[in-house]
Amino acid sequence: MSKPMSHLDNIPSTPGKFKMEKSPFVHNRLRWHSSLAKLAFWSFIFLGLILIFFFRSPPSNPLPQDPSRRSLRTYNWGGPAWEKRVRSSARARSRNGISVLVTGAAGFVARQALLERSGVFIVEGDINDSPLLKKLFEVVAFSHVMHLAAQAGVRYAMENPSSYVHSNIAGLVSLLEICKSANPQPAIVWASSSSVYGLNTKVPFSEKDRTDQPASLYAATKKAGEEIAHTYNHIYGLSLTGLRFFTVYGPWGRPDMAYFFFTRDILKGKSIPIFEAANHGTVARDFTYIDDIVKGCLAALDTAEKSTGNGGKKKGPAQLRVYNLGNTSPVPVSDLVSILERVLKVNAKREIMKLPRNGDVQFTHANISLARRELGYKPSTDLQTGLKKFVRWYLSYYSCGEKAAS
Numbered sequence: 549m550s551k552p553m554s555h556l557d558n559i560p561s562t563p564g565k566f567k568m569e570k571s572p573f574v575h576n577r578l579r580w581h582s583s584l585a586k587l588a589f590w591s592f593i594f595l596g597l598i599l600i601f602f603f604r605s606p607p608s609n610p611l612p613q614d615p616s617r618r619s620l621r622t623y624n625w626g627g628p629a630w631e632k633r634v635r636s637s638a639r640a641r642s643r644n645g646i647s648v649l650v651t652g653a654a655g656f657v658a659r660q661a662l663l664e665r666s667g668v669f670i671v672e673g674d675i676n677d678s679p680l681l682k683k684l685f686e687v688v689a690f691s692h693v694m695h696l697a698a699q700a701g702v703r704y705a706m707e708n709p710s711s712y713v714h715s716n717i718a719g720l721v722s723l724l725e726i727c728k729s730a731n732p733q734p735a736i737v738w739a740s741s742s743s744v745y746g747l748n749t750k751v752p753f754s755e756k757d758r759t760d761q762p763a764s765l766y767a768a769t770k771k772a773g774e775e776i777a778h779t780y781n782h783i784y785g786l787s788l789t790g791l792r793f794f795t796v797y798g799p800w801g802r803p804d805m806a807y808f809f810f811t812r813d814i815l816k817g818k819s820i821p822i823f824e825a826a827n828h829g830t831v832a833r834d835f836t837y838i839d840d841i842v843k844g845c846l847a848a849l850d851t852a853e854k855s856t857g858n859g860g861k862k863k864g865p866a867q868l869r870v871y872n873l874g875n876t877s878p879v880p881v882s883d884l885v886s887i888l889e890r891v892l893k894v895n896a897k898r899e900i901m902k903l904p905r906n907g908d909v910q911f912t913h914a915n916i917s918l919a920r921r922e923l924g925y926k927p928s929t930d931l932q933t934g935l936k937k938f939v940r941w942y943l944s945y946y947s948c949g950e951k952a953a954s
């Protein structure tokens with residue numbers, strides 16, 4: 549507590565880099581935030597024990613100046629004790645329980661520290677490590693994979709393009725290769741992105757709309773993932789469900805996202821760059837709260853049908869699905885800043901800037917009829933409520949709570 553904000557300063561703003569889990573403010577780490585508590589709770593109740601595959605993607609060209617990256621190569625796995633831990637973590641508690649291999653525990657939607665505390669074994673590794681994936685499937689017959697590991701972020705793709713290819717394309721193929729050969733094959737639910745709609749101008753975005761005009765390499769890799777999913781479904785009978793997340797935000801979120809660093813910079817008195825389209829056009833996002841996204845993920849797992857293949861051979865047609873998981877109410881970025889000002893009780897220094905050509909699109913807006921009908925998905929958190937929850941978490945996590953959120 550002696551150095552408020554210093555921890556935040558240490559977190560790289562780019563998503564591809566190591567995200568520090570160890571807060572110096574231990575009491576804050578021990579506090580369960582509702583969304584994560586719910587995730588862990590549902591994991592236990594409905595899914596049996598989940599094994600989390602802790603994914604961190606090492607860069608194709610390691611950056612020598614980044615020590616956190618170097619440390620990623622030192623993870624160990626294997627051996628009887630390790631296998632025992634994997635097995636016991638994945639053991640379903642109820643007879644009809646399912647065992648889910650979750651990738652991406654280093655990220656926002658699945659959180660390593662909290663899940664570890666509830667007894668879930670975290671395996672540290674890279675989804676491109678095929679022998680590790682193969683071993684996991686040898687040890688446990690996973691019925692499902694919740695694949696959240698990815699390189700996220702639209703703008704960072706211009707800085708580190710290969711990390712997107714490595715994680716979102718090569719990593720996905722490596723995972724699907726193991727899944728297709730597994731016996732039984734698992735059903736797979738994975739994170740796609742609203743960015744696949746790219747330059748599409750028809751709103752709200754429906755799953756039937758065109759997705760062949762990506763505006764960023766990130767979007768292109770997620771779109772490629774959807775096509776790859778089609779291939780593995782077609783050839784091998786893998787059951788695959790892609791979820792197009794719309795700008796997910798909330799407590800424990802990603803520091804490279806606008807709502808997160810706007811909060812940090814408003815509190816620091818730094819100026820906030822607010823993008824504007826040509827002719828003072830509004831830039832807006834269908835911001836979606838983390839708890840709603842988690843509910844959508846669980847519903848997708850619950851409704852996933854079994855894969856039909858066996859030992860790499862298709863035995864019949866298998867389920868292939870794509871759903872929008874959005875909030876259905878786009879909010880201009882300037883309104884997002886106004887909400888943050890009210891909640892933080894601090895005026896922002898606004899700097900209106902032309903929308904850079906860096907992969908950003910002008911707006912997103914989800915049509916969620918399909919997810920509502922087939923998954924029972926019904927987002928219930930508006931941006932104001934969600935940002936209040938985020939700010940409350942933020943102030944508590946970084947112990948700069950003088951200006952407490954109302």
Ligand SMILES: O=C(O)[C@H]1O[C@H](OP(=O)(O)OP(=O)(O)OC[C@H]2O[C@@H](n3ccc(=O)[nH]c3=O)[C@H](O)[C@@H]2O)[C@H](O)[C@@H](O)[C@H]1O
Binds near residue numbers: 909
């Ligand atoms: O739905 C997705 O598929 C993606 O959602 C998210 O991307 P975005 O919607 O672009 O979120 P985010 O960067 O927070 O920018 C929010 C808004 O602030 C504007 N923005 C941004 C930066 C800035 O300096 N100024 C600004 O106005 C900016 O123009 C935008 O309008 C995820 O990061 C991405 O991983 C992916 O999942």
